Amino acid sequence: QPGTMSLQGAVRRSFVALRDQRAAWRSVLEECDPLMESLGNLGEQMNALSRVRVSDTPLRAFPDLQERLQFQLLQAVDLLLQRLRDRMSCLQSIRDSVGGHVSAALQLYQDSADGLDVAVATQRSSVAPSLADxxxxxxxxxxxxxxxxxxxxxxxxxxxxxxxAQLEGAAKAWRSLDSPDAEQQITGEVITHLSHEPMAGRYYIKSASPICEMD
Known part of the structure; x- marks a missing residue:
């Protein structure tokens, strides 16, 4: 059926795009990890500074030294937080791209639903999932x-x-959000299989360009 073939092509193109966006997502997260670690280091430095009484050390000759050091640490924290916000903008773009591809495929399915053979849509084989899958x-x-x-x-x-304390625990809290098993289950072998499966003519699609460039 032409409608079924068109829908299958759209779904497969969505999986190719999803494969590319998964790679971009991982790349951004890898850039975030050292930034979070740096936040933790700054938190430790701020903690250490708070326990020091400069007035009881030879550095008491330098007025406002402790306040200036604290200010520099806070500036460094602000810089890291801004860089992390920039990365979050990239993650948002990736999320929106994935959502757009999925919405387009579902819309095409809804438009084709009346003429779609349910048996065909749910048919699967040992080497290929069904359209419904x-x-x-x-x-x-x-x-x-x-x-x-x-x-x-x-x-x-x-x-x-x-x-x-919050800054010191930032990296651990960030890592706790990782869900490698869930990601593998929904975007792993299935995407690899579908995106490398030979496609005829109009179903072929090149890898998408990077959706977000980081500094």
Whole structure:
């Protein structure tokens, strides 16, 4: 059926795009990890500074030294938080791109629903999933990235520049949001299989360009 073939092509193109966005997502998260570690280091330095009484050391000859050091540390925290916000903008773009591809595939499915043979849509084989399976996987992927983005954005918004304990635990809290098993389940082998499967003529698609460039 022409409608079924068109829908299958759209779904497969969505999986190719999803594969590319998964790689971009991982790349951004890898850039965030050292930034979070640096936040923790600054939190430790701020903690150590708070325990020092400069007036009891030879450095008492330098007026306002402790305040100036604290100010420099806070400036460094602000810089890191801004860089993390920039990365969150990239993650948001990736999330939106995934959502756009999934919405387009679902819209095409709804437009084709009346003329779609249910038996054909649910037919699967040992080497190929059914159209219904693929649509469900796409929706799972969209929910995964939407939830991941919301959790990471919420964590970043709760970080306060002057909360030393919070800064020290930032990297651990960030890593706790990782869901490698869930990601593999919805975007791993299935995407690899579908995106490398030979496609005839009009179904072929090149890898998407990077959606966000980092400094």
């Amino acid at each position: 693929m649509l469900e996987w796409l929706q799972d992927a969209e929910r995964f990235y939407r939830r991941q983005f919301l959790q990471r954005k919420t964590l970043l918004l709760t970080l306060r520049r002057d909360d030393r």
